[in-house]
Amino acid sequence: MTVAKDISELGHLTRLGPNWPGKRCLAKTRKGTPCQRPAFKHNGRCSLHGGLSTGAKTTDGLKRISDASLKHGMYTKDKLEAQRHAAQVGRKVIGKLKKIVKTLENKS
Numbered sequence: 001m002t003v004a005k006d007i008s009e010l011g012h013l014t015r016l017g018p019n020w021p022g023k024r025c026l027a028k029t030r031k032g033t034p035c036q037r038p039a040f041k042h043n044g045r046c047s048l049h050g051g052l053s054t055g056a057k058t059t060d061g062l063k064r065i066s067d068a069s070l071k072h073g074m075y076t077k078d079k080l081e082a083q084r085h086a087a088q089v090g091r092k093v094i095g096k097l098k099k100i101v102k103t104l105e106n107k108s
């Protein structure tokens, strides 16, 4: 039994118990109490409360994200605009052809 007690005393000073001297996260938890997890040095919050990334801000970063998420480019703004333009031109051509056919039918 004494062996188990000795093992339980190992690392007692470095455990994150109530008397741990390190810096705590102290973010407000869903329970309403301050978070007791150890805080990171760079932001003072734990891994749960560090907050999500706000994303890329620079144009280079935004372009990198856009390139990474682009799969085939069939539905980019440029392609969709080109498709709309081609459809509009096609409708105009079909309309003119129908007019020509009607005039030819009327003449004969």
Ligand SMILES: [Zn+2]
Pocket (backbone or CB within 6 Å): 025, 026, 027, 035, 036, 037, 045, 046, 047, 048, 049
């Ligand atoms: Zn926390």
